[in-house]
Amino acid sequence: MARNRPAQHGDFRPVYHPAGHDQALRVALEDLRTGRWMAMRTLLAHTGTDWALRTSRSQVLAAAAAGSDVVQAWRAEEPNSADALMMRARIMVERALQARRHRHFREEELAQQAREACELAAHCLPDDPVPWVCLLALAQLDEQQLRQEQRVPPPERTLLHGPWQLLQETHIRHPFNREAYQRMLQFFYARAGGSPADALHFVHWVASLVPEGSAVLVLPLYAYARYYRTQRERTGSEADPLVRQQWRRVHIVRDTDRALQGWFRHPDAAPYAALDLNHLAHALWAGSRFSEAAEVFGAIGVYATHQPWMHVTDVPGRADLAEQEFVWARAQCLAAAEAACSRGARYG
Structure with a gap:
């Protein structure tokens, strides 16, 4: 159906950048693209326990770093860095999700490696919600709900079984974490036999x-x-x-x-x-x-x-x-x- 379009406001063209208005994140991303990790390290250190910001920034950083070995190099330099451990889990989850999208033959292997990285990060960083958010992200890969953690009874009987304990673990550490609920929604879309x-x-x-x-x-x-x-x-x-x-x-x-x-x-x-x-x-x-x-x-x-x-x-x-x-x-x-x-x- 033809639609009447209003006059354009000048020559406006939108910008598509994962950092958006976050200038500090933009600097870290530029550093990452040249194979350097110091700006990422500094950014996460300054983010501290602002869990909402840590969750969103680490997600964007992982998407940018997933195709490189930059976090591996960081961990080699600072093997005891908690932030590097968290970013390793983030990146491995991102690689597992990409493998599923492309139906890569290693998708199950990568998912298992990512799960182990998340569990290690959760053990070493008990207050950090990000490893639990990462585990929730992996839940969408288990479309048949074969794993026990994907078949937990819901908090309300009209809801479906799913990774509710993972959501609860995230909620304990950071109530109403934005990405956690987004990942839970993605699980319901991916679930075999599910519906809108x-x-x-x-x-x-x-x-x-x-x-x-x-x-x-x-x-x-x-x-x-x-x-x-x-x-x-x-x-x-x-x-x-x-x-x-x-x-x-x-x-x-x-x-x-x-x-x-x-x-x-x-x-x-x-x-x-x-x-x-x-x-x-x-x-x-x-x-x-x-x-x-x-x-x-x-x-x-x-x-x-x-x-x-x-x-x-x-x-x-x-x-x-x-x-x-x-x-x-x-x-x-x-x-x-x-x-x-x-x-x-x-x-x-």
Whole structure:
């Protein structure tokens, strides 16, 4: 269906960088790409026990370092470094996940090595939630739930069996760790015989527990964006009015409001992740709440993410189309906010 696109705001082009607004992380990533580890070491030392920041930074660092031996070199120089031990677990998990995506013949071997690295890190770093987050990330590889830790009874009988003890271990160390709940959601998507309804039920349960200020309040929006893509694929048409009306349903509006008010606008909000901001901006835009979305686009700045914008493109997986959708949505929302501001100034 043809859509009227608003005038573009200048020559704006989004930037896709894993560090986003985190300049210290950007420096460490640049150092990593040249085979050096000192900036990573310094960054993690300065991050300390800020568990939310340690979790997010280590995840990005591991993705950048997974194809090199830079952490191995760090451990050779400082074999007793707790941060190096944690990063070894992170990288081995990243390699195991990549092996699954590419159906590499060593995927089971790499998964077992990663699991052992996580267990060692958890033993040596008893207060650190990251090794447990890593074990949760590996849970999605056990699609048949063959391992006992993936078949733990749920805290509520209407939920499915899964790696609940791993989630609990993370929660004990860092309540409502953002990545832990993201990994749990990924487990439900990967689980053999599962359905989108399982994932939606999980995020609804989580939403009933999450405190104000937590980034986990955005989690339902991830599930809704994925469900939207699933429904579009089922109907075969983006123009299906029932599919598009999803974003105006009462429970989705409620969860979008909670993410906006309880996280984005909350005075004690957890640090903004670019992916969370993009999901919130998308949900507001898709619900025609353009002025509110413009506020979130302001926080995003130039740092876009391909998801969830890929879910609304005509060809899933096309990064160029996802960028077009982001730029269009941003321009539409900023134009609406400017018009509202002009009306307010004229009649105020």
